[in-house]
Amino acid sequence: MSNRTWACIECGKTYRRHQSIESVRCAICRNPCEYVHWKIHVPSPKKRKVWEKFWQAYKIEKQLLADYYKNGRKGELRLEILSMHFHGSDS
Ligand SMILES: [Zn+2]
Structure with a gap:
């Protein structure tokens, strides 16, 4: 599940x-x-700095991913938090 x-x-x-x-x-x-x-892995919210940094990075990666799809998946894209790696559709 x-x-x-x-x-x-x-x-x-x-x-x-x-x-x-x-x-x-x-x-x-x-x-x-x-x-x-x-x-x-989501860090503990008790570690406020780590917590905020994680979500900040996560939002950036989510935006990068959205842009990547919008731009026709050109080039390479590596996302650490989402553990995704794209090689691009035109290579
Ligand atoms: Zn709330």
Whole structure:
């Protein structure tokens, strides 16, 4: 069974939900949460600096991935957190 880890970055709360669930709102602040695949190691929110750095990097990778698809998957793309590696469609 595949799950996702949802997180409220502001509150430092994580929620584990089945992957069929499409959106999760934080139980504390009611804001929409971000999610990652359950296999991705999310640092403890108690380590605030590490936590924030992780989500910052994650958002950058998510944006890079969106841009990559939008641009027709040209060139190489390596994403550390998402553990994805693309070689490009035109090579
Ligand atoms: Zn929250």
